[in-house]
Amino acid sequence: MDNDQFDDALLRSAMERAALYGWRRLTVVDAARDAGLSLDVARKRFPFKANILLTLGRLADEAALVDDGSTGTPREKLFDLLMRRIDVFQQYRAGVRAALRALPFDPPLALLLGGATVESMKWMLSAAGLEVGGLAGALRVQALLGAWTVTLRAWDKDDSMDMGTTMATLDKALDKALRFSALPGSKTAGAAEGIGGLDGHDFSTDPSVDLPLEPSA
Template sequence: MTSEDNDQFDSALLDAAMALAASKGWASLTMPEIARHAGLEMGEVRRRYPFKASVLLLLGRMADQSALIDDGSLGTPRETLFDLLMRRIDVFQQYRAGLLAVLRGLPFDPPLLLLLGAATMDSMKWIAGAAGISTGGVGGLLRVQGVVALWTHTLRAWEKDESEDLGTTMAALEQGLDRAERMGLFNGVDHAPTEELQSAYPSEDGDTLPPLQEEPDADFTENNG
């Protein structure tokens, strides 16, 4: 297969998975069902995507690739981080109904939640580095965790944002960036206050974010198909 063929294969599979998730929920879906709906050869789907979670990992990679495209634009780390995170949201928006169905089921699927947390951490390390935020050493790990908290805060706003221009989501991200800046995310110091950064993004019921390794975004493994 050519690179274009591969892209078409991946897009067809992801489109089918998200359409089915939107109509019947994620938990009950199986990979054979997704392959049939996509009109793809079952054996090839099995070879490329052995687990249902693989489809969500694909979505995460697509979101990262879209965010990390070098368009030559220059800005401060804060400005760049805003742009990169909104690019990820723009990809998620294309699959909104299906992805919301996935997110609704996460509290009932701890293994998937843990896997998504690990995938999110990896994605945010790339995003932070691309924004010019140091990710090396212990201090870098703490800063990456701060970016994960910021992303989770933004994702929660996106879940509730039904506007076409995603104005509520962008406003939440700007507010989160204000908090992160006050907490020293962009200072590049090795003692970035991760716990303070996390507590800066409370949920609507007043609770702070759950442990970062349990936070979702877009990726994982079986138990899910």
């Protein structure tokens, strides 16, 4: 079993235990034992319980960033990128929702993951052909973070098979986050969209509804 297979097995076991017993009662040791995994390797690969969620974030980013040759505007690319991240969450839905419920009671974890979410949003913007440096880039990151938070809140409540409510929420959130005019710093030739602001939304992460995630590198 290579490292990727080990991580996947432990993550799946951990999410199943979180769904059954809650995030706060979950331990890496229990997850490893349930999956029949070596405890010494688990200690090396997952030294802290937070690494479970960080691994989930890495897998979500990697899935989003796979180059499938698709083209489109920055907005269209961002929609696809963020929905791919949601698709990974959906595979572990019950466990992820258990973690969401626990975050308000674990401020250090929420803070750690909040910073990781910012890095993930930078990856998504860069993949869509938008600059993330400087003041303009920082505003883009915060606007996309707001759109992600609103979308994740909708996903948490969306029990439909096709995630129609989630997609509609993301579509609307991106409309609010994107200004339909050329912005300096776009790396996509002819791009006519850039990140603007989210009217009426708080750009800070809300640990009670958001699951911040780790960048893929």
